[in-house]
Amino acid sequence: DGGITQSPxxxxxKEGQNVTLSCEQNLNHDAMYWYRQDPGQGLRxxxxxxxxxxxxxxxxxxxxxxxxxxxxxxPLTVTSAQKNPTAFYLCASTISARIDSNQPQHFxxxxxxxxx
Amino acid sequence: xxxxxxPPSMDCAEGRAANLPCNHSTIxxxxxxxxYRQIHSQGPQYIIHxxxxxxxxxxxxxxxxxxxxxxxxxxxxxxxRDTAVYYCIVRVKRTSYGKLxxxxxxxLTVHP
Numbered sequence: 554d555g556g557i558t559q560s561p562x563x564x565x566x567k568e569g570q571n572v573t574l575s576c577e578q579n580l581n582h583d584a585m586y587w588y589r590q591d592p593g594q595g596l597r598x599x600x601x602x603x604x605x606x607x608x609x610x611x612x613x614x615x616x617x618x619x620x621x622x623x624x625x626x627x628p629l630t631v632t633s634a635q636k637n638p639t640a641f642y643l644c645a646s647t648i649s650a651r652i653d654s655n656q657p658q659h660f661x662x663x664x665x666x667x668x669x
Numbered sequence: 670x671x672x673x674x675x676p677p678s679m680d681c682a683e684g685r686a687a688n689l690p691c692n693h694s695t696i697x698x699x700x701x702x703x704x705y706r707q708i709h710s711q712g713p714q715y716i717i718h719x720x721x722x723x724x725x726x727x728x729x730x731x732x733x734x735x736x737x738x739x740x741x742x743x744x745x746x747x748x749x750r751d752t753a754v755y756y757c758i759v760r761v762k763r764t765s766y767g768k769l770x771x772x773x774x775x776x777l778t779v780h781p
Contacts, residue, residue: 595770595771596771598768611768643712657715657718
């Protein structure tokens with residue numbers, strides 16, 4: 554079955570530690586996204602990538618980094634510079650991020666990150 | 670962004686149709702309406718989307734008014750597993766990267 558796989562489901566970070574969240578898709582989608590969701594709130598865009606080897610900052614990129622070396626993979630690193638990393642992280646993808654595309658985004662099941 | 674307004678919560682009896690309204694009076698002519706739902710501790714699940722014609726798929730139907738200022742998501746035979754937060758979203762077309770803006774949504778509770 555095609556889909557988006559996020560791992561791990563739960564992750565704990567120690568103070569001063571960087572952690573990497575995995576996102577893999579086998580949908581052959583060009584565009585991928587990382588969102589953050591805090592309790593009772595909507596999603597906020599961290600980073601997005603329209604195509605391999607390209608990515609752009611979203612609304613809340615500070616303290617995060619990404620890479621897009623392969624079409625199917627878009628890992629997110631939460632660095633020690635992110636002072637409030639506890640949240641639910643969601644990865645999404647869509648066929649194309651072009652302005653004329655109406656195709657929906659599909660989401661993974663998320664990674665819940667907590668601070669020890 | 671085209672703002673959407675949804676009731677904060679709704680109830681529905683199992684087996685009955687659930688009709689979830691959404692107001693998007695500032696929608697632009699080429700902006701689509703998307704519906705997602707999120708079950709606790711899971712990622713949002715895409716349900717359906719449309720521009721101006723009514724749409725139906727295996728999950729739901731989407732009815733968009735002729736003036737496009739509002740829409741209704743219809744789950745024809747609600748089950749307990751349909752209990753979730755339902756989000757109505759108008760995608761911002763003028764950006765080139767398709768950011769989705771999720772509001773507070775409607776908490777649908779399906780009861781036996």
